[in-house]
Amino acid sequence: MPLEILTIPCLSDNYAFLAHDPNSGETALVDAPEAKPILNALAERGWKLSQVLLTHHHWDHVDALAEILQTHPAKVVGAAADAHRLPPLDVQLNEGESVTVGGEPGVVIDVSGHTVGHIAFHFPDSHAVFTADSLMALGCGRLFEGTPAQMWESLSKLAALPADTIVYSGHEYTQANGRFAETIEPDNPDLQARIADIVEKRAAGQPTVPSSLALELATNPFLRAAEPGIQHSMGMDGADPAAVFAEIRARKDSF
Structure with a gap:
């Protein structure tokens, strides 16, 4: 049975997610932006938190962890490469290593770019990937630490997942992202x-x-960025997609 996944709005525009295994009763929290809505969601459903999966160290993804752990003493999982900046981790993982929620295995994907050491969690059986601030709805995270080439590589990994994968990203930026996307591809009917x-x-x-x-x-x-129509509209026909991505990201940064 696939995981039951709940989207929880937090702060002004963040999302946290609860992934619940109905068979075992285990529940994982992905990121911890704000305690109250997360604790309320757990209480309303009678779910007990078994683990917390952290995608990266930014405050709006980890700040509520200590308060949540006071009433839900769960195992904390995060990237080994980011362990020095994350809250104390019980489990440190690298790309390709696995994490299990109930009976369902998930795999860690290194999606560095927004930060170095950012990870995503892919649960193939539930057709779900938790991407936080790497791949976002109609966008991607600003490159605070990584390079455009690094982020393009990360996005390419995510793009290679099955097309029916559901992307659980970290923020409600989609409407603003749509306004920018129109400037890049105004004639795209989709x-x-x-x-x-x-x-x-x-x-x-x-x-x-x-x-x-x-x-x-x-x-x-x-x-x-590899689409010929986009490359043509940007005057970059035949360019390396990583370079096209870099130009798109630069335009978004000044949009």
Whole structure:
């Protein structure tokens, strides 16, 4: 049975996620931006937290951990490469190593770029990947530490996952990302349809996260740097996709 995954809005625009295994009763939290909504969600469902999976060290992904652990003493899992900046870890993992929630194994993917040591958690049986601030809905994280080439490599790993994978990313930035995406690929009908859907969802107070990888591949300019149409519109026909990605990221930074 696949994991039951709950999206929890936190702070002004963050998301945390609870991944619950109905068979074992085990529950994992992915990132800890704000304690109250997470604790409320656990209490409402009667779920007991078994582990916390941390994607990277930024404060808006870890600050609530200590408060959550006071009432839910769970195992804390994170990247070995980021352990010196993360809260104390019970388990340190590298790319390709596994983490298990209940009976379902997941695999760690190094998605450095936004930060160095950022990881994603892929659970193939549940068709889910938790990407935080690497691949985001219609966007990608700003490059605070990594290089464009590093982030392009990370996004390429995620793009290679099965298209029916659901992407659980860390922020509600999708509407603003859509406005930028239009400047890169204004004639993309899939993008136009997605933007209309986003406007409708946000007007109704609904989240735009998670999203499907298939939709990201069809509309997210940061995944589409190899597309001839995008390269042509940017005056970069035949360029290395990593260089095209770098230009898209630079334009987004000044948008």
